[in-house]
Amino acid sequence: MSNFNTLQQIAEISLGLFGFSSILIGLGKSIKYFNLVYSFRVQLLIYSSLGSMFGFLIPFAVFYDNSDYNTHWIIVSSLMTIYVIIGLFKFPKQMRKLRTSYPELFPLHIYIIQTGILVCIFSLSLSILFNILEFKSNGYIILLILYLIQSTIAFVRTIFYRA
Numbered sequence: 001m002s003n004f005n006t007l008q009q010i011a012e013i014s015l016g017l018f019g020f021s022s023i024l025i026g027l028g029k030s031i032k033y034f035n036l037v038y039s040f041r042v043q044l045l046i047y048s049s050l051g052s053m054f055g056f057l058i059p060f061a062v063f064y065d066n067s068d069y070n071t072h073w074i075i076v077s078s079l080m081t082i083y084v085i086i087g088l089f090k091f092p093k094q095m096r097k098l099r100t101s102y103p104e105l106f107p108l109h110i111y112i113i114q115t116g117i118l119v120c121i122f123s124l125s126l127s128i129l130f131n132i133l134e135f136k137s138n139g140y141i142i143l144l145i146l147y148l149i150q151s152t153i154a155f156v157r158t159i160f161y162r163a
Helices: 004-027 036-062 069-101 108-129 136-160
Strands: none
Touching: 036 069, 036 136, 069 108, 069 136, 108 136
16 A cells, blocks of 8 residues: 555544544433434444544555555455445445435435445445456545545534434
């Protein structure tokens, strides 16, 4: 992995989003009184922020030596693929349920954008895993930026669009 400065900046942004989501939880209502919409948005914010932080830390753990970059990329992309699969099984299904009760808070275009971002992350991680991308580090940085975009959308929707 050649550009660790970019990874460091992504980690700092995701840490800020994650920290702010923790403040939201702490200063918000008590957890038993969270409504479903707020709870979903905070979960998505935390998931996406942790995804970019987790994604930032993996290369430092894996690329500690210069032995076999292909094996390192398989490890990194496997872990990110597993993480995004968890999100794909959880969040689109939850959002579909919330759309039935709160269609004005979960319009179709938001559902498509947020689910589409997860699908793009999944596609990128598989492309890295199966050696389809020539410039894996660039694809990986785009993957982390997509997590930040997802976090930002969840952040804005949590703060400004109330149920």
